[in-house]
Every structure is written in C-alpha cells, then in structure tokens.
Amino acid sequence: MKKAINILKKNELFTNVEETDLEAMGKSLETRSVQEGEVLATQGDTATFFFVLEAGTLLVALSDGKSAVLNKTGDFIGLELLSSKGIYISTVTALTPCEIVVIPRKSFLEFIQNDSPAAASFMQAWNSYRSHTFPFLPELDTPDMDYQY
Amino acid sequence: MYGLDAINAYNGWAISVVGVTIVFTGLVTLSMAISQLHKLLDLWENRKELSLFKKKSPATDQPLVAFTPGQKESSRQFKLLAETLNDHFSLPRLLKLAQISGIDHPHATLATLLEADIIVSDTQGYHVLDMARFNTLVS
Numbered sequence: 001m002k003k004a005i006n007i008l009k010k011n012e013l014f015t016n017v018e019e020t021d022l023e024a025m026g027k028s029l030e031t032r033s034v035q036e037g038e039v040l041a042t043q044g045d046t047a048t049f050f051f052v053l054e055a056g057t058l059l060v061a062l063s064d065g066k067s068a069v070l071n072k073t074g075d076f077i078g079l080e081l082l083s084s085k086g087i088y089i090s091t092v093t094a095l096t097p098c099e100i101v102v103i104p105r106k107s108f109l110e111f112i113q114n115d116s117p118a119a120a121s122f123m124q125a126w127n128s129y130r131s132h133t134f135p136f137l138p139e140l141d142t143p144d145m146d147y148q149y
Numbered sequence: 150m151y152g153l154d155a156i157n158a159y160n161g162w163a164i165s166v167v168g169v170t171i172v173f174t175g176l177v178t179l180s181m182a183i184s185q186l187h188k189l190l191d192l193w194e195n196r197k198e199l200s201l202f203k204k205k206s207p208a209t210d211q212p213l214v215a216f217t218p219g220q221k222e223s224s225r226q227f228k229l230l231a232e233t234l235n236d237h238f239s240l241p242r243l244l245k246l247a248q249i250s251g252i253d254h255p256h257a258t259l260a261t262l263l264e265a266d267i268i269v270s271d272t273q274g275y276h277v278l279d280m281a282r283f284n285t286l287v288s
Contacts, residue, residue: 037256065241095263096256
C-alpha cells in the first residue's frame with residue numbers, strides 16, 4: 001500500500017491531497033504488472049478500475065481514432081479520459097511491460113465526490129492536467145460526476 | 150549592601166537582561182531549527198532524486214534510442230504503413246494495421262518509435278511521422 005501511495009504522490013494531481021486521504025484510498029489500491037500488448041480496459045466494457053502508471057508506456061485509444069500515450073510515472077488514467085456513465089470509453093493497451101496502480105473506480109469516485117478540500121483540490125488539478133495533457137478531450141459540464149464517469 | 154542597592158551597584162539589571170536575551174535567543178533558534186527539521190529529513194529520504202547525487206550522463210549528440218537491426222526493419226514497415234494513412238494519422242489504427250501485417254513486436258516497436266520522437270503527437274489526438282528523424286535514426 002505504501003508503494004502505491006508513493007506512486008500517487010509523484011503525480012501533480014495528488015500533491016495537495018492529504019496523507020490521510022491517500023491512506024484511506026490506499027486501502028483499496030493494488031499494484032499490477034502487465035505485459036506488452038496486454039489490454040487493461042476495453043471500450044464498451046463496464047468501467048471498474050482507474051489506473052496510475054508507475055513504469056512503462058500505455059496507449060489510451062479513444063473513439064474516432066484519437067489517442068494519448070502515457071509514459072510518465074504517476075500518469076493518471078481515469079475520469080473522462082477512460083469512462084462515462086460507468087462504461088469504458090477508451091481502450092488501454094500496454095505498449096511495453098508496465099507496472100501500474102489499480103484504483104477501484106467506485107472508491108475513487110467516492111473520494112472525489114466528498115465535499116472536502118482534498119477532493120476540490122484534486123478536481124481543480126485534474127482539470128488543469130487534462131487541458132494541457134489531453135487538449136482534445138471534450139469538455140464535460142455536469143455536476144453529477146458519478147453519472148458522468 | 151544588600152537587595153536592590155547591590156543589584157544596581159554591580160550592573161545586576163544589565164546582566165539579567167543579557168542573560169534573558171541569550172536564553173530567549175537560544176530557544177528561538179532551537180525552535181526554528183526543529184521546525185525546519187522535516188525539510189532536512191525529506192531531503193535525506195529523497196536524496197537519490199537530488200541532482201547533486203545523480204550520476205551525470207555524458208553530454209552527447211548521440212541519439213538516446215538505439216535501434217537493433219530487427220527494430221529497424223520493423224520501423225521501416227511501420228513507416229510504410231503510416232504512409233498509407235493521412236499525414237495526421239490515428240495511432241490505434243496504425244497499431245492495428247501493424248498487427249494485421251504481422252510485424253514483429255508491434256507494440257514494442259511503436260513504443261520505441263514514440264520514445265525516439267519519430268512518431269510525435271499533434272496535440273489533437275492524432276500523430277505525425279517525423280521523416281527527418283526517421284532517416285537519421287533508422288535509415
């Protein structure tokens with residue numbers, strides 16, 4: 001769990017999240033090794049997990065042929081990049097052997113829907129990260145995040 | 150001579166003020182040092198990430214990504230496939246074509262081309278092939 005939390009802390013998204021919140025989330029985290037060519041999430045399937053990259057290269061294939069390549073430690077693959085209304089909207093494939101942290105989607109959504117400064121700080125950081133890392137992602141404007149993601 | 154007279158006569162007030170000042174300054178310094186201790190501990194814990202302790206890689210113009218003969222062959226096949234697509238092509242589509250075409254290790258080859266900046270993002274979700282870089286590194 002400590003290792004997974006340390007990986008989260010390397011991402012700018014989680015830097016303002018309190019240690020206690022990370023530890024609470026850490027209880028449901030697990031690290032996983034994936035092989036080259038392995039598919040982590042398939043578009044159209046029920047969305048059960050979000051991912052944080054520790055090492056390796058992931059290809060996130062969105063609809064209409066668009067895609068994002070993630071290869072930095074701490075890169076977060078979740079929210080509108082990955083799912084909508086509980087369904088995966090993109091397919092995530094490992095281009096190289098990868099080490100990833102798997103976060104249950106439900107527990108993560110519970111965290112960001114908490115009316116807490118940590119959740120607000122995360123969403124603010126995510127919006128900034130999303131707009132400069134994935135400028136091609138459509139803007140979503142809905143307060144009902146559980147429904148949306 | 151006793152009491153306040155003795156204190157006045159032997160600079161007692163001045164000595165006590167100096168004493169109080171020394172003790173107070175010492176306590177303030179100590180508390181400030183303790184309050185900053187966590188930064189020192191953070192530095193110690195993350196010492197491997199400090200540039201001071203990192204081994205410097207020799208500055209060189211050599212490309213960081215070295216292609217094996219097999220990777221070069223796969224990369225040439227990737228280039229041919231990319232040329233059948235638009236200038237700004239879909240990376241998943243290119244990968245699918247590479248898999249259908251039976252290119253060796255299509256995922257790893259694509260990762261290498263991305264790492265070498267031969268295939269680069271156009272920031273709009275599509276990618277482009279940098280021919281100059283391809284010719285330098287692969288041809």
